[in-house]
Amino acid sequence: MKPEEVVELRVHGVSGTPPEHVLGDPFPTPVAGDDVARFLRAGRPVATLPGERPARERVVEAFHWGRFTSGGASRALWLLMAPFAVLNLARYALLGAGRFAEAVLRLLGLVLTCMFVTTVGYVSLELVVRQCAAAAACRAEHTWLGSFADWPFGALLLLGTAPPALVVAVLWWFGRQTFLYEPRGTHHRWETHTGSLGDYAFWHTSPRTPVLRDAHVAASCVVLGVLHAGALRTALPDGALSWSVIGLAVPLLAWVVGCVVTSPDRRAANTRPLKWAAAVYLLLTAGLAAAFLWRLPTDPAPPLAGFEAVTNVLAALAMLLLVALLAACARMRRSPRGVELMAVDARFRPMWHGYGAAVVAALATTLAVGFSGGLAYRVVEWLGDPAPTGRPGLGLSTSYLFGAGLWGVLAIGFALLLGPVVAAMVGQVSSALVLATGSSLACAAVVLRWASAPGWAVWGGLAGATVLYAVGVWSGVHHAVGEAVRAGVCEDYPGPPTRPGVTKVALSRRLASAKFRYHWVLGALAVLGGVLVVASGGIALARLAHPGWRAAPPPGLADWLSSRPAQELGGLGSLAVSGFVVLLAVLGLRSWQSGKMRTAVGVVWDLVAFWPRAAHPICPPPYGGRATIELTSRAVRLAGHHGVGAVVLSGHSQGSVVCFAALALLRREAERPDPADGRRYIGQAEAAEALRRVGLVTYGSQLQWAYSRLFPHFLGHAELCSLHRELEGRWWNVHRLTDPLGGPVEAWEATEDERVCAGDKLWGVRCGYDVRLRDPEFLDPDPDMVASPLRGHGDYYRDPVFHEVVARVAEAVVERREAEVLKALSP
Known part of the structure; x- marks a missing residue:
């Protein structure tokens, strides 16, 4: 390879674009x-x-x-554990170093894991085994349970222990998966407590992650063991043996909590004995429960003690930890780092006023509570009629009734708020107000129906809501394209504003502008879900504190849970959760057979699996580290061993984040001196030489409007500006106004608009180092040119102006190197 040659390294985005499409070559050659x-x-x-x-x-x-993200069905089934992955994101949304906030997040992750395992155990042991398989009436209604008619209750108990134990084993196995090789070199300790994109150790499997994984597996085994120990009180009412066995769990739980709070290094704390001790504890308690309850009278079997208490404890802990995280975020906003991040320009200011970690954690908890409640409620509806504990029907824990009802409220709230929020996001303020009024009338009609109001009042409210929705939708459609947007289109494509295509382009631009307000939807869901989770946890805490309410909910609460509104909300929530889970399962199974479905699953995975496992160890294997390290290695190889004159990293969408991380890693390696033994990932001289030969082009990027605001500590305004200064004009960004995901970076001073031309009719507008492509490339038909479609977020490679930008970046790299050589040769 000649030294003067230029190599462009293209990195695709979340859709997993095939390399044949990225390169425009049906038969590309693998080179590394x-x-x-x-x-x-x-x-x-x-x-x-x-x-x-x-x-x-x-x-x-x-x-x-x-x-990494479009493989077999086992990878796609990770979607069922979405709450864990979302919670892991919350750690990187913190404003800076906050040991207390990080400890709270790790504890909340532990609670969500225990909640998931407890739900499976509750469904298997309490609902299927105790309330149905051991009851003749239920066996007669569900013939598939008829084969268990002659089984002793202890044998049924052992059978019911298998599903939650299998879940624990799957969690352990999934938590061990990784895409990374063994780390190269001796440097494997994080340089800072929070980590940084330029830290090689940050991108590798942290030695703390195995400790967290062992703690989660151990906690799951201990919680299941406590459920079995509580069941011993059913056979031994004095409770001496039961409390003694539960007492054995106390030191194990203390060990677990200590590991999660302090998050020690694997080399400093060996937690394998904890994991195996917890597994032995589970086997011991399951064996004792089966032995003492082997001949327990059935039809019906007496309630198993402990299930109500454990679910209430977990709900209360989730509530308390969310409140503690909110307080920790408020404290971090007042810290020097928080003040610094909040003082930047509004375009880069952290989302949700600096409470991003609390918002993301609330979303994760809402998902977890909803999944738990929806699963339990759906099983009860399948087996019989759900009812609060102590009431006629199949008894269901109050926490699960609230969990199903939570998603019922979310389903109604989402349906009522979707129209007004979407209208506000695209700038249709008047339509949003009309739609919000219609949603209020619809909500009032639902409340009146539950309050047994006269039929005319209910139907009147629904009729008014329908009329207002019709008016709001008509207004939104009629004013879909504003005059300012239309004028901007005519400025790019001079001519009459009534030409065909102008309205379509203007509408695409207006809809794409909603990307700057996507977080409104997530914020609304997080606030609504968080309030309901806190309310549910508050009730659970009150029940734990009141001795008479521990076994069953108080009469007033039980009456409300048995009422029509609660039952309808629970049924709706259960239906919503079931549909969501079934959708995820279908996606997982279909992804095994369909390439397009694998791509759809990969998009979701890409968004949640970029960051290392730090808050929750059981989430999709992070690909960010492997992708960053491989890209950096290839750039160094091209620049150092092949003598390439200019290496242009070209990142689309999520690929722009991978390129940014690779350059951050390269910059840090160029600063760090070589160790005495010479063993390291990249030599300092190699990294410095590669950095001099590297340029960057990003396009369809979310670096400014999303990542710098959601992860301000890692990708904030200061970090973007620092890379821009380091590259000295060798970083350009390309975007379109019709792109619903990509936008400008704006990490540089704005300049007067100028054209970047690739032909008489092919040009883009440059402002600073942002280049806005016209989409389509031209509007009026040209008999000598291929028609240009609306491309939105894709096919940046097909725009000639894109190639002109890459050429300019490559030329800037070459010119800088030539200037350095001349300076070195001059006397």
């Missing part, structure tokens, strides 16, 4: 990598025209990392 992280090269170089210089050819390679 393996089966899941591949580098492929196009057969033909791209000719570019960098200003007045002779034409310079550019070799194009594609880094295809989509196989």
